[in-house]
Amino acid sequence: MDYAIYTENLTKKFGEFIAVNNVSLKIKQGSIYGLLGSNGSGKSTTIRMLCGILKPTSGKIYLWQNENITDELKLKIGYMSQKFSLYPSLTIKENIKFYANLYGLNEDLLNIRMQEIMKMAGIVDKKDYLVSQLSGGWKQRLALGCAIIHKPKLLFLDEPTSGADPKARKIFWQIIEDLIKQNITVIVTTHFMEEAELCHKIGFLHAGKLLIEDTPLNIKKSVADENTSLNKVFALLVKQKAVNNDA
Ligand SMILES: Nc1ncnc2c1ncn2[C@@H]1O[C@H](COP(=O)(O)OP(=O)(O)OP(=O)(O)O)[C@@H](O)[C@H]1O
Numbered sequence: 001m002d003y004a005i006y007t008e009n010l011t012k013k014f015g016e017f018i019a020v021n022n023v024s025l026k027i028k029q030g031s032i033y034g035l036l037g038s039n040g041s042g043k044s045t046t047i048r049m050l051c052g053i054l055k056p057t058s059g060k061i062y063l064w065q066n067e068n069i070t071d072e073l074k075l076k077i078g079y080m081s082q083k084f085s086l087y088p089s090l091t092i093k094e095n096i097k098f099y100a101n102l103y104g105l106n107e108d109l110l111n112i113r114m115q116e117i118m119k120m121a122g123i124v125d126k127k128d129y130l131v132s133q134l135s136g137g138w139k140q141r142l143a144l145g146c147a148i149i150h151k152p153k154l155l156f157l158d159e160p161t162s163g164a165d166p167k168a169r170k171i172f173w174q175i176i177e178d179l180i181k182q183n184i185t186v187i188v189t190t191h192f193m194e195e196a197e198l199c200h201k202i203g204f205l206h207a208g209k210l211l212i213e214d215t216p217l218n219i220k221k222s223v224a225d226e227n228t229s230l231n232k233v234f235a236l237l238v239k240q241k242a243v244n245n246d247a
Pocket of ligand 1: 014019037038039040041042043044047145
């Protein structure tokens with residue numbers, strides 16, 4: 001099986017503290033993978049290692065079967081953090097141009113991508129607005145556009161919808177589903193279980209460990225039954241783990 005991402009016993013320690021503990025993931029190209037877990041469970045640290053920002057303490061990461069995350073591979077990755085790396089005092093156009101320059105897009109390509117991104121974000125008529133004038137939903141879609149200006153094959157979204165209203169979240173997920181149709185692989189962290197349900201596969205992290213990885217339906221069936229909510233399923237898994245640790 002050709003995976004976009006495959007990890008073996010990925011571990012990250014900060015001093016003596018183990019933030020990510022022997023995590024082995026398998027993520028197919030062209031799929032949406034949800035990384036779930038409570039605050040501090042190790043989601044962002046895992047993502048940072050997968051995009052080559054943070055060096056693992058031990059374990060292996062393969063991106064499209066390559067063991068080293070080279071600069072060439074990094075060009076195939078897009079990353080959107082929960083803080084949206086946008087410049088509020090610049091216009092939409094200027095923000096897009098800034099990211100286009102970072103990735104070395106020429107003027108012609110920049111103009112094409114600018115139109116595509118503004119269309120995708122629903123901000124074609126707002127290109128000269130300052131980012132500070134935009135609502136949360138528009139900012140979020142613009143940040144997504146900037147993260148994919150270079151057409152990455154792999155896109156990391158770290159809590160992209162936190163702070164967005166339900167309507168904006170719905171539009172955002174429609175865009176993600178369109179990206180998947182273009183064979184992009186999306187790894188997303190979220191606290192919203194209705195978003196987790198939209199992922200092809202989810203991995204549930206707890207205290208740095210991957211407790212389970214499968215489709216939302218299979219996870220529900222294996223832990224409880226298909227009518228149980230994911231929130232409840234994860235609570236059960238954490239409880240089971242605590243019991244096993246005590247035993
Ligand atoms: N640079 C660092 N130095 C020390 N500890 C860190 C560092 N980065 C993260 N941690 C710790 O590692 C643990 C996992 O953090 P991480 O940010 O990966 O969690 P998370 O699941 O993304 O949480 P959240 O949902 O709050 O973003 C936390 O206890 C955090 O305090």
